[in-house]
Amino acid sequence: MITSGLQKRPAAVAYHLFWNAVDWVFPPTCGGCNRTGERWCEQCQKSTLLLAENLCERCGNPLPSDGHCPECDRQRPVFTALRSFCAYQGPARKAIHRLKYQRDLGMGEALAQVMSPWVASLQWPVDVVTSVPLSPARLKQRGYNQASMIALPLAWEMGVRFDSGLLHRARETSSQVGLSAAERIKNVDGAFYAQGNLRGKTVLVVDDVITTGATMNSCASALLTAGASVVFGLSFARALLADHQVEPDPIF
Ligand SMILES: [Zn+2]
Ligand SMILES: [Zn+2]
Structure with a gap:
């Protein structure tokens, strides 16, 4: 079960x-604006x-009001x-870039701290947390999985x-950058498999940034096939489609 911030495990305290x-x-600088003194300043x-x-x-995409989006009605994740x-814009985008492309590993812990009260408020009954894996080639190139740097703390x-x-x-999958929603689904369909004792477990999958949710859906499908009973997905940021198309991220 999710515990409150007052009941932090020793590992979390030690890591912090x-x-x-x-x-x-x-001395740290802010991940959003580079101001010296803290990792996530009040302004950001x-x-x-x-x-x-x-x-x-279901998918968490912004809507004019609560309910289901047309995509989820068409094909339920x-x-x-x-x-x-x-949203994946402004300071949040800069912070993710520092974690992902500039080897600022402490940023993962800082973002986990920022998210933590909100995650607790979701009250998801999670048994185990995991992260969206990188390909072996990408992991070797980068040296770490940025999603795990958020998921672990x-x-x-x-x-x-x-x-x-x-x-x-x-x-291997192609980069999702520049693909349409349908192409993204096809690109990651069957791209993952799951291993481990998952029977009856509720799993939370963490990613750094989500665009359409196609990758998360493919991960959830693998976990359910391997015996998990429920899968929740979470990311620090979400690329709102218009932003993502205007200014794509570097591929690495
Ligand atoms: Zn700042
Ligand atoms: Zn939806």
Whole structure:
């Protein structure tokens, strides 16, 4: 079960203290604006667009009002719900870039801290947390999985086990950048498989950024096939389609 911030596990406290010690030696700068002194400043908090209301109940896409979006009505995703903390723009986008492309690993812990109260408020009854895996080639190139850098401290904050080995890439996929929604679904269809003792488990899959949810749906499908009973998906940020098409991210 998700625990409150007052019942943090020792691992979460130790991990937080570790990054505090790193920050003491190397004073941190804000992931959103580079201001010295903290990893996520008040100004950036204020200018982050939170995705809290008027969302599709299932995929979490913003809607004019609560309910289901036309895409979910057309083809219902297999995950139970997918939510993102904020829009992938402004400071949130800069912070993800630092984590993903500039080897700022402490940013993962900072983002997990920022998200943690909101994750607790979702009250999802999670048994195990995992992350969307990179391809072996990408993992070797980058040296770490940025989604795991958020998922691990988040799981510790929740008091839930983290297992990075539940999901694997069954095959290489092309970059999702520039693909239509239908092409994205096809690109990641059957791209993952799951391993481990999943029978009857409720699994939370964490990613750094979500666009259409096609990757998350493919991960959920693999976990359900392997015996999981419920899959929830979560990301720090969500690329609202117009933003994503205007300014695509680097492929690596
Ligand atoms: Zn800032
Ligand atoms: Zn939807």
